[in-house]
Amino acid sequence: MKKKYGLLLAMIVALFMLVVPMSTQHAQAATDDSLEKIQKKGVLVMGTSPDYPPYEFQATVNGKSTVVGMDVKIGKKVAKDLGVKLKIKSMSFDSLLVALQTGKVDMIISGMNPTPARRKNVDFTHTYYQGGYDIVINKTDTAKYKNKDSFSGGTLGAQTGTTQYNAAKKQTKNTSVKGMTSQSDLILALQSHKLDGVAMEKPSAEAYVSNNKQLAMIPSDFNMSSSATSSAIAFRKGSTSLVNKVNVTVDQIKKDKLVKKDYLPAAGKYLKTNTVNTSMGHYWKAFLTGIEYTLIITVCSVFFGFIIGIILALARMAKGGVLKTALRWLATAYVEFIRGTPMMVQVMFVYFGLGLFVNLPALTSGIIAISLNSGAYVAEYIRGGINSVDDGQTEAARSLGMSNGKTMRYVVLPQALKNIWPSLGNEFITLIKDSSIVSIIGVTELIYQSNIVRSDTYRGVAPIVVIMVLYFILTFTASRILNYFERKMQHD
Template sequence: MKKLLKILTALLLLVSLFTAAQPASVDASSKKVASGTVMKKIKKSGKLVVGMSADYPPLEFTKSVNGKNKYVGVDVELAKQIAKDLGVKLEIKNMDFDSLLVALETGKIDVIISGMTPTSERKKSIDFSKIYYAEKSDYFVISKTNKAKYTSTSSFKNKTVGAQTGSLQYTSLKKNASKYGIKVKGLAKISNLLMALKSGKVDAVLLGELNAKTYATNDSSLSLVKSSLSQAQMGNAVGVAKGQSDLVKAINKTINACQKKDLFNKKYIPAAAKAMKQASSKKSNSMSKYAGYFATGLGYTMIITVCSIIIGLILGVIFALMRLSKSKLLHAIAVCYIEFLRGTPQMVQIMFVYFGVGMLIKNLPALAAGIIAIGLNSGAYVAEDIRSGINSVDKGQTEAARSLGLSQAKTYRYVVFPQALKNIWPALGNEFITLTKDSSLVSTIGVGELMYETGLVQTATYRGVMPLCIAMCIYFVVTFILTRLLNYFERRMNLTSSRT
């Protein structure tokens, strides 16, 4: 009982240390970006880092140009103009919409230009520019076959309506769900919402006017129903961290110039509509044209997998030996590490390393954060595999090695570890295969691995299922090859063991 209490106390201490490093609240995290520092950072680095969720045509989406990914849309053009007026280069970070606020508050991005509406809740966390484009209302996107069935908001009683998590439409649905008897379904990507609509998982998707009309125009199977949900339509603005008045002033100056020339209606929106029409044509959205996307994603997936396996093996050995150590302190540290990492979701760990630890380590790349998080998580599971393997070796083997004059280190190296490795090889193989698939989780922080690139293909081609099928086949081929390699080495170990 006392031992259990000590372990629980150590775990609570570890949790408190993680919590102390994490922003305590939205208000606290917003203070991490000091007043008046973002503009200086932009000028010093010579680039403007813009965060957006590039799945929201015609405001921001992707297009394949000569096999390479290109961000296009109204918001992209505005971002280019702001960067030009500031005299710096533009860098776009594509991530889930509901991750943008955290990224801005922690300094991962300089501004948000992603069709974001300046609601009172968001204003508590960040500042906004003036409205650069205002929409009159929202629309329900439905299947054209249900056009006669759904004619108004009240038609969706006891029906499931989807919206992008973190968006104004999602907030509106949640607010009015009980009034209209609507079941709300939130997903991070609009491409996934439309795929859910076409597969019958949701009955409608609530989108902003411009976004909804653009999808309906480019997809003949969709139709629109005007929403009457009570939600003030304030339009879209640029999000900026608190206390950056000089940056807000510069952005407003650019917006005023664009509005004065009516660039949004005369140039930006027509250009985005043209790009969407080209992307949605059968000639342009062939999967063969996006082979480079999948190849790039596979490359990053393999980098993450290999690096994470190395980190996981090193940490696994260290913490397995620490847990088997007679030192109470080392044992307690190992138990806390293993139990905490195995007891928390890997997605949360990835977000914590990137946004939380990233606040302490400036300019921590998303790829590095993803590798660290997955490697740390893998280390906890590998440690338990190795510990079980060491325990499976007969104690007589250790005693015999020590009686022959071998040191403890040499005993482990030449006697214990080889036998333990053979016993736990299948378990380690399963961990490596799982780790390969878990690498897809880092797409949430904008790492261009396979699932991230698959999402870009879905947005660019307006085809939801086919890119997923290709990604699934790629994952299968990779894991199948890995399985065969692991089985080969297992046979070699068994053959060597039988000879000795």
């Protein structure tokens, strides 16, 4: 099925678990009030990754982009039986288990299979769906490929870390197995003949084939356990009362065969609606939303990053007593640490790490993480700009009776800003592009929206072309504006 823990996420989870006091964990185990908490809160937050039709995907409903699919119908049924409202929180599949363990979501319904490895970290309900695996190929290759054994000497693709990826690695011979993080990327690679086949779940394979006449599907013949081909709902470890209550709903869904009779057919209708008009113009609202969030993140991060940068730069240049020395060392350590770690890890740490103590929204977490990252780089630009100002300027200001603070504020910093303006402009342009990283925690910026459009329309290249053009327009426009102000500064 979908992806298991990535190594990076596993390390972060392990770090978080060390932060949580052991006494709290024992207390939770002793008193299970998980059901009572949800009913008292009145809202059940469902985490999902809406890029996996027909389980969960985006569709335009009454002019609004909405998460739909088989799993969403199940989530609504669970919430209704609990007597609460359902709230859907979208994010990448890799982030879901961490989000569950850090309290960002109350449950996961996202085509997740209850493998033994996952059961060590979360509690699962009874399975609500039993599926299987097929291999999607180009229709022109139907005579060449019959099952997994036909790919000897070829290349078979699958989502990295999934059960089908592991099965392909173990159960094929003389076959190169290539993993990618997204099914839409895999289909794109298949159609561009970089892959010979893509192993995926049967319902997803059927969805792609039924909506793309250039594709076909063949049986995989993988030897898989029942846990690797079934889907269940995940809850935090120790949520026994909540799991038991939801099991009643799951059992009822299976007894009434609601998945096959109602939920899958309903998802199929949305899939057909999505492919009626797959033009990029039809999704202009999605791209506009992506631009909006990209600009919000960039502008806020530049503003707060500049303030943080000034503080860090001044702290790094502090000279004198013990306190100033300590500030200088702390600022230096911060800058070196931030510059020495990937921004993706920082975004995840702020969102999930602080989530243990403060439930910050994804957008706020993204702005905080990018601002902190930008501040470290801006600090070095500002420090270099201050050092570039001639010492005579400081001496002249001091001779006129200006204090150190006023000298820095009115004489040194304005000249430093003029010198480093091109570097600051470059940082602004970079942040426009780097804002795409926050898509991993579910912020609906341009990259996130393009992935949704790709999964909705089954078109791989067109959405990529659109966001390339949009990013170019944003960066080119910003460059022209920054160059205008640069010329004004030079003229002054």
